[in-house]
Amino acid sequence: MSGAVAREAVAAPSREVAAAARTRLDALATPLGAWGRLGELAVWYAACSGSARPTGPERVRVVVLAGDHGVAQHGVSAYPAAVTPAMVRTVLAGGAGVAVLGRSLGATVRVLDIAVDDDLAGVPADVQRYKVRRSSGSIDREDACSAAEIAAALAAGAEIAAEEIDAGADLLVLGDLGIGNTTPAAVLIGAQLGLDAATVTGRGTGIDDPGLERKTEVIGAALARVRGRAADPVDLLAAAGGADFAAGVGFLAAAARHGVPVLLDGVIAVAQALTAQRLQPGAVHWWAAGHRSTEPAQSAALQALGLEPLLDLGMRLGEGTGALAAVPLLRSATAVLSGMSLLSDLDL
Ligand SMILES: Cc1cc2ncn([C@H]3O[C@H](COP(=O)(O)O)[C@@H](O)[C@H]3O)c2cc1C
Numbered sequence: 001m002s003g004a005v006a007r008e009a010v011a012a013p014s015r016e017v018a019a020a021a022r023t024r025l026d027a028l029a030t031p032l033g034a035w036g037r038l039g040e041l042a043v044w045y046a047a048c049s050g051s052a053r054p055t056g057p058e059r060v061r062v063v064v065l066a067g068d069h070g071v072a073q074h075g076v077s078a079y080p081a082a083v084t085p086a087m088v089r090t091v092l093a094g095g096a097g098v099a100v101l102g103r104s105l106g107a108t109v110r111v112l113d114i115a116v117d118d119d120l121a122g123v124p125a126d127v128q129r130y131k132v133r134r135s136s137g138s139i140d141r142e143d144a145c146s147a148a149e150i151a152a153a154l155a156a157g158a159e160i161a162a163e164e165i166d167a168g169a170d171l172l173v174l175g176d177l178g179i180g181n182t183t184p185a186a187v188l189i190g191a192q193l194g195l196d197a198a199t200v201t202g203r204g205t206g207i208d209d210p211g212l213e214r215k216t217e218v219i220g221a222a223l224a225r226v227r228g229r230a231a232d233p234v235d236l237l238a239a240a241g242g243a244d245f246a247a248g249v250g251f252l253a254a255a256a257r258h259g260v261p262v263l264l265d266g267v268i269a270v271a272q273a274l275t276a277q278r279l280q281p282g283a284v285h286w287w288a289a290g291h292r293s294t295e296p297a298q299s300a301a302l303q304a305l306g307l308e309p310l311l312d313l314g315m316r317l318g319e320g321t322g323a324l325a326a327v328p329l330l331r332s333a334t335a336v337l338s339g340m341s342l343l344s345d346l347d348l
């Protein structure tokens, strides 16, 4: 046992329901295999939902975890750290990308301050209920967080997931907010997959060439500093992640334990997923990859997890937007599987 997350395998989605859904898919009034990966997506969601003729997902619930990162002071982002609290307010006001997309899909969107470097005066108290600390340490030279803070954040993430599931979620999406957060995401992925800084560093919000060089150096320094700590995912979160990353890991692991499917988003959520799968082997079977972001570390981690993204739109935003963009595909997949006639119904 480490922190709030047990290191034991999680039960897989129902194999019996998956087999029944596949039988139905193969019997639909189409040539065999005609739905391609849309059919595979339907079978996955059927197994997760426990019904070979699933509906929805109708109750999509998004949680955006916000946290600042000390590395943002080293010019690794194209934007200043002041954007993080401002964007928390913009999510609450309904004008953020995730809020607009969520509204268009009938999804709820909840933003939580886990480690924002601001007191967020005037925002509803609920938003700060799970706050662990202000900002995380600059991981190129110090740990992001203490072990106690990581334990608290893992437990918070698990509790947040349980609340969303109690509220009736039939699909969860995990989003992120925090200037500089593509840097710890790349370090977590690089450290766990044994990849070097040049391979995992991306442009994030759109840094220029000198910025990319600086960011690669910072990521290289962090990777060198945490070398030897990748074997223990909880310790690695303290060394190179931060409280918001640990909360995401706790959230994803708990969703799998409760048997609720998740659509993964960009490099932050996927770094959290890679870490959660190591803590809780088998959790990956409850997740599908919503999209491929432009961050190279995200592709590397998805490949390691054996997940093929549904969309590849060149998006690089985070917040959960790439996952939400894939929700209509998932709804189409279940509609096809559950609503179509069978070949045997045809008047041949
Ligand atoms: C206005 C704005 C809105 C955002 N929404 C998500 N991000 C995303 O970009 C940031 C990570 O990229 P980097 O590591 O390059 O800083 C995070 O805030 C992430 O949530 C945003 C960034 C900005 C500027």
Ligand SMILES: O=C(O)c1cccnc1
Pocket: 182, 203, 204, 205, 265, 266, 267, 268, 293, 294, 295, 298, 315, 316, 317, 318, 319
């Ligand atoms: O890949 C992502 O999720 C991403 C890219 C840029 C900024 N924020 C997130």
